[in-house]
Structures are given as structure tokens and as C-alpha cells.
Amino acid sequence: MIVxxxxxxxxxxxxxxxxxxxxxxxxxxxxxxVEEAFARAKEVLSTYLKYAxxxxxxxxxxxxxxxxxxENKNIVCLVDVDVx
Numbered sequence: 001m002i003v004x005x006x007x008x009x010x011x012x013x014x015x016x017x018x019x020x021x022x023x024x025x026x027x028x029x030x031x032x033x034v035e036e037a038f039a040r041a042k043e044v045l046s047t048y049l050k051y052a053x054x055x056x057x058x059x060x061x062x063x064x065x066x067x068x069x070x071e072n073k074n075i076v077c078l079v080d081v082d083v084x
Contacts, residue, residue, distance in 0.1 A: 003049060004080040006068035007041050009034055022079060023068075024060045034075060046081040053083065 010019045020029045020041035029044045031037030052059045069076045 001083050002080050003045075003062075003083050004065075004078040005045060005062040006065050007038070007077055007079040008068065008072050009037060009075040009077075011074075020079070024062050038077070038079065041079050042081060045079055046083075049081060049083050 005022045005024055008021045008023065010021065011017075012019065017030050017032055018034050018037040020031070020037040021027070022041060022045060025045070025048060027041070027044050027048055029037055029040035031040050049059065051057075065076070065078055
């Protein structure tokens with residue numbers, strides 16, 4: 001089953017890095033590029049969902065993409081993972 005969550009990317013001038021934030025689950029990942037931050041966000045989301053399923057934890061539903069996009073001026077995309 002494919003699961004998708006909206007992810008907001010923030011750029012930090014000081015550290016010259018991007019932070020990927022999946023706010024619905026309070027998950028964060030960093031990278032030197034948007035692509036690197038995206039890949040790490042995908043890994044973090046996959047690991048989170050894997051363990052939530054393993055321990056039968058409740059997982060917050062994703063906020064609709066259009067709501068997140070409308071409320072942010074930053075880069076917003078969907079991060080999806082296959083939950084087995």
C-alpha cells in the first residue's frame with residue numbers, strides 16, 4: 001500500500017542545508033540539496049510507518065496536499081512510501 005504525506009522544504013542560509021518537514025508526523029530530515037533532503041525524508045517516513053505498524057501505533061492522517069500547499073510559500077511535495 002502506497003502512503004503519501006505532504007512535505008515542506010525549508011532552506012537555511014546559515015548552514016546551507018535544506019530541512020524536509022513532514023509536519024503531520026513531526027518528522028524532519030536534512031540534506032545539502034532538496035533531492036538529498038527528500039530522499040532522507042522518504043527513509044524517515046518509511047522507518048516511522050514500519051515501526052508504527054509493528055507496534056500497532058496510531059498514525060495521524062496526512063493533511064490534504066492542497067491545504068499544505070496553500071498555507072506555505074516554501075517548496076511542498078508529496079513523499080510516498082510503500083508500506084508492507
